[in-house]
Amino acid sequence: MPLLVNLLVTFGSSVSIGFGVWHFFVLRAWKWYSYMDPAATELAVAIRAINVFFSLSLVLFGLMNILFIFGGRANRFAVIVLLTATCILWMTRLVFQIIYPQGSINPALQFGMLAAFAVVTLCYLVSLGLILFQKVTILSSF
Numbered sequence: 001m002p003l004l005v006n007l008l009v010t011f012g013s014s015v016s017i018g019f020g021v022w023h024f025f026v027l028r029a030w031k032w033y034s035y036m037d038p039a040a041t042e043l044a045v046a047i048r049a050i051n052v053f054f055s056l057s058l059v060l061f062g063l064m065n066i067l068f069i070f071g072g073r074a075n076r077f078a079v080i081v082l083l084t085a086t087c088i089l090w091m092t093r094l095v096f097q098i099i100y101p102q103g104s105i106n107p108a109l110q111f112g113m114l115a116a117f118a119v120v121t122l123c124y125l126v127s128l129g130l131i132l133f134q135k136v137t138i139l140s141s142f
Helices: 003-023 041-071 076-099 107-133
Strands: none
Touching: 003 041, 003 076, 003 107, 041 076, 076 107
């Protein structure tokens, strides 16, 4: 695997994992429950479930990308499929940040999030492009 692909996937995956771990604590850190009616217990449970699912998905996608790139057991097709799914997820998040920006209370936060999402998306897109168009060999000894 070329060094550039390894670096890009490692960086993008590290950010994904970090963002996922941070998101486990976002409800409490930003006091989301204070914005909800205390009687809306089903809403609180639904938001908690969605947040845990989202957070765990980011962590797992990050870990899988690292394992597939460095593990030496994944074939080219599997890596392409995983990176494609990861690219779609991060492109969706980037588009949402452009259309419905979060962090608009503070422009530094809003544009910092936009920049972070763009950088992570590019890391995965460039890696996918290198693997697709330069016929990068995936298989290596473990």
